[in-house]
Amino acid sequence: MLVQRPFVWMIPILLLIAVCVPQRGAAQQGQPAQTSAMQDSSLADTVKQLQQQINELRSIVSELRSESEQYRSETRLLREELHSAVTQMSPSPRTSQEPNPGEQAAVGETGAPPSEGSDSKDRIAKLEEEYDLLSGKIDDQYQTKVESGSKYRLRLSGMALLNLFSNRGAVDNADLPGLVDAPALGRANSTGLSLRQSLIGLEVFGPQIGGARTRGEVQFDFAGGFQTIPNGVTFGLMRLRTGTLHFDWAHTSVVAGQDAPFFSALSPTSFATVAEPAFAYAGNLWTWIPQIRVEHRVTVSENSSIILQAGILDGLDGEPPASTYLRTPQAGEFSRQPGYATRLAWSHQLFGQAMTFGAGGYYSRQNWGLGRNIDGWAGTLDWTAPLGKWLSLTGEFYRGRALGGLGGGLYHSAIFNGYPGNPATQIRGLDSIGGWSQLKFRASSKLEFNAAAGQDNPFAGEVRAFPYSAYTAGVLSDPLTRNQSELFNVIYRPRSDLIFSAEYRHIGTYELGNTRYTADHINLVMGILF
Secondary structure, X not given: XXXXXXXXXXXXXXXXXXXHHHHHHHHHHHHHHHHHHHHHHHHXXXXXXXHHHHHHHHHXXXXXXXXXXXXXXXXXXXXXXXXXXXXXXXXXXXXXXXXXXXXXXXXXXXXXXXXXXXXXXXXXXXXXXXHHHXXXXXXXXXXXOXXXXXXXXXXXXXXXXXXXXXEEOOEOOOOOXXXXXXXXXXXXXXXXXEOOOOEEEEEEEEEEEOOEEEEEEEEEEOOOOXXXXXXXXXXXXXXXXXXXXXXXXXXXXXXXXXXXXXXXXXXXXXXXXXXXXXXXXXOOOOOOEEEEEEEEEEEOOOOEXXXXXXXXXXXXXXXXXXXXXXXXXXXXXXXXXXXXXXEEEEEEXXXXXXXXXXXXXXXXXXXXXXXXXXXXXXXXXXXXXXXXXXXXXXXXXXXXXXXXXXXXXXXOOEEEOOOOOOOOOOEEEOEEEEEEEEEEEEOOOOEEEEEEEEEEEEOHHHHHHOOEEHHHOOOOOOXXXXXXXXXXXXXXXXOXXXXXXXXXXXXXXXXXXXXXXXXXXXXXXXXXXX
């Protein structure tokens, strides 16, 4: 009896232990299960984030591959162009074995033709410089790429250009003269500096559409006028020069936008006249004009080709805008039809340069109100003729009527025999003839000399019979019957991106009574390309 009593009082303790131990074990088992569930949820979120990052990386790699292929193709094309340039510039076997008479004289005097060695060194230095520049640009594409709103490549370019000018005579535009007039207030001579002919350009390379490579470009300068504030002449307003969209197939191109007239696309070489080409008032048909054109190229032989161009242009007639804000139609646009133009040109390789002869035609209709319509037209010739390895002759000629929108007739299209607003007043298109020519001498790959002369000649008999102009609201101002200009410049480019130039220009403007005003213009240029 005494032995069994200890077990009796232990029974409640054992029952308590039996109840508590399972509950504790269940609690210990539930805690790891809860922790495991939380870990699984966190792991799932991490996996989702990794999948999103992998997808983003895949898209980036895909874009990099496509761009890399594009850069490789561009590099291949550049290498082919460089190889062809080296092949063309290398002397032929006949030239190396049979020197011309000038070289024979040099050999007779000195024992060796020094010009050939120096020319070769110049060529090699220029090719090495261009190759290094192109290689650097290709290698640094990813570092120097201009970002755009699309995935296609965008290129920024331009030129910072400083002009130091001096005039002797009363010119219409101090830093970019075109006409001469009588002195005002006894003052005629002037000297100054200008940076407004600097350029900024953007070019974008788009996708292939229908087998055509697409690209677009736009170009601006700061010659759009001045702000009417103190010293406003130094705050040139930015203006649109050109903006074009190109679709280029193997032998055909379509170009739409604002550009120089394709049937009169040449201009004299000058860095003193960037904002407005040289001889714009002296026989050079020119303006920035909206247009759509088609170009087709035909290969005749290994060294010869033909290009056929045709298109439509805005019907500009030279009228100043009636408003500085509203886009009011001009007489050509009131005719409700555009201008039409075409050009045919033949090119042939001669002395390592392109010899080109072209002929073009232009027609536009103009409505000057009160049932008075006139037809504007032009026939053009242009040429680029190498006269030797270092010498070439370039120029243009035109004959036409009502070409004020292209600079012909000193920017006058229509003339009247009375007040233009009078219904009884007669109107006619102003006939004019003009042209220019330039002789270029390349002393080396870095130094060249240019001499050029041009003239624009409205018909004086028509000006006498119809002395009024719509541009002056019928006020008879001194009509101009002729404008001549000559220039000489030297251009030195120590590197492909540096420009130094000096230019002298003489201008002579004739009024109706054969009164002649003259001016001399000197322009020193410093510029850098980017």
